[in-house]
Amino acid sequence: MRFRSTATAAALLLVAACRAGEPAADPGGLSGAEQASRLPTVELIAETASGQHPFTVEVARSPEEQARGLMFRQHLAPDRGMLFPFDPPRPASFWMRNTLIPLDMIFIRADGTVARIAENTVPQSLESVESGEPVSAVLEIAGGRARQIGLRPDDRISWPR
Numbered sequence: 788m789r790f791r792s793t794a795t796a797a798a799l800l801l802v803a804a805c806r807a808g809e810p811a812a813d814p815g816g817l818s819g820a821e822q823a824s825r826l827p828t829v830e831l832i833a834e835t836a837s838g839q840h841p842f843t844v845e846v847a848r849s850p851e852e853q854a855r856g857l858m859f860r861q862h863l864a865p866d867r868g869m870l871f872p873f874d875p876p877r878p879a880s881f882w883m884r885n886t887l888i889p890l891d892m893i894f895i896r897a898d899g900t901v902a903r904i905a906e907n908t909v910p911q912s913l914e915s916v917e918s919g920e921p922v923s924a925v926l927e928i929a930g931g932r933a934r935q936i937g938l939r940p941d942d943r944i945s946w947p948r
Contacts (some may be wrong), residue, residue, distance in 0.1 A: 805930040826852060831870065831926070831946040832891075835937040842928065844868040845921070857927055858885040865935075868947065879918040881910050881927050889930025893944065894918040901942050904933050 789872065792906045799857040801917060801932045826845040833840040843866060846854045853871050873879065883890070892905040918925070 793865065812842065826869075827859060829870070829946050831868070831944060833936060833938055834943040834945070835939070836942075838935045840917075840936045840938075842866055842868050842926075844870045844926065846870050848860055848872060856881075857888070857890065860886070860888060863888055863929045863930055864889070865932055866867070869924055871925040873923055873925075873948070876921040876923040878920065879922050880915045881908075882915055883910055884911040886910055890927045891933040891938075892916055893926040893928070893933060893938065894920075894922045895924040895944050896920070897923040898944050899945055901938065901940050901944060903940060904938060907931055907935060 822933050826847060828843050831842045831844050833842065845868075847856060847869055856871070857869050858863055862924045871879075879894060881892055886908075887910055889910055892908055894903040894905075895903055896902045902922055903919050924944075
């Protein structure tokens with residue numbers, strides 16, 4: 788009887804772990820929140836015609852951090868985001884695979900000016916979102932936030948580099 792109980796318990800654990808509709812586990816075994824807490828953060832300022840708008844952003848530097856980005860996150864506060872720096876500047880292309888929330892993608896030139904804004908990108912889309920020119924960073928913030936603060940191409944984004 789003990790063997791049957793152990794087998795039944797194992798089967799129930801397996802079923803619970805494989806429930807349909809739940810996001811896949813992080814390859815490193817970390818949830819989105821746990822992954823976020825391991826990335827360094829910096830204070831960033833978006834300078835628009837309406838003033839300066841501060842954000843606290845996680846910095847994804849390594850290829851693994853950049854590949855993961857904001858995947859599996861359930862929400863993103865209006866004053867938060869993620870920065871993807873590139874050195875040297877290069878054309879950038881992003882997609883929304885496994886990203887559950889809409890994002891604004893802000894493509895930033897080497898001089899800190901905004902090259903392009905892709906607003907409210909579609910969650911889980913495999914369509915490429917292109918920078919259109921070489922950039923030194925991409926900033927991802929909550930979808931619709933760029934419009935709320937009046938961010939436009941040629942506005943300035945600054946952060947400690």
